[in-house]
Amino acid sequence: MMDKIHDLLCVPLKQIIDERGAVYQYLKSTGDTFRGFGEAYYSKVNTNVVKGWKFHKEIHQHFCVPFGRIKLIAYDCRIDSPSYGAIQEIIIDDRENYQMISMRPEIWYSFQALSEPFALLANIINKPHDPAESLNLPLDNKEIPYVWK
Template identity: 40%
Template sequence: MEQVNIMGVSLHPLKHISVPKGDIYHALKSTDEGYTGFGEAYFSQIESGEVKGWKRHNRMTLNIIVPVGKIRFVIFDDREGSETYGKFQEVTLSPEDNYQRLTLAPGLWMAFQGMDSKTSMLMDIIPEPHDPTEASRKDLKEIVYKF
């Protein structure tokens, strides 16, 4: 499948500061591009080789950081009128290989896969407290992608 840079998806390099007693990993400041407010931060684990998704947030911007392990994110754009309609974008993040913050605009579908040999973890910073009615979900088979 063709990979493109989807409109509304951006990556932001993050600081990793090595210190003798334990490293520091930056995540998000209120002055950073992509920051849309703070409502909640949460962590989600994924086991090696497992896939979670598809999920679309309908009004929230996501700011995702992977502080542990390695996770591959697959984003699909089905927004009517979008220049990247029908396209996929794949991004793999890890603190060792690609320490960045993934910012995802509302209306994009996302699934993700654990790519490390051990459990991986992401942190998502969202602009409002969790609301189960705000997101839509699809079974993995409903958007065809080879993980």
């Protein structure tokens, strides 16, 4: 399956749901997208709030939404990439489109919570977070050709 942005993978995940609750699979060390473990964290995003733009120089990310619904926008600024200049919009949620987004370094991204009262984005990264390793841009900028509405 070819995704719009080269090296950005959308991997369907399994849910085991019964009357007692549910188990949501996420990431396995034996999976093709696993790049090592550095840190895991959650980002709570209130309804309609947009976070981003963010860019990692070295960190490989694995996004998943265990609660709620998020729209993720990715922008490929890598000049040597076959998808240079591409923008990809992905909906991730805990019900209809439960998946992991595996994103290599050097791709800009931003996301918005579409669910009420919030959405929870999980992220497993291959290195411990280092603020000097990432870049940020305001939502309204001249670098990324996407306008949040």
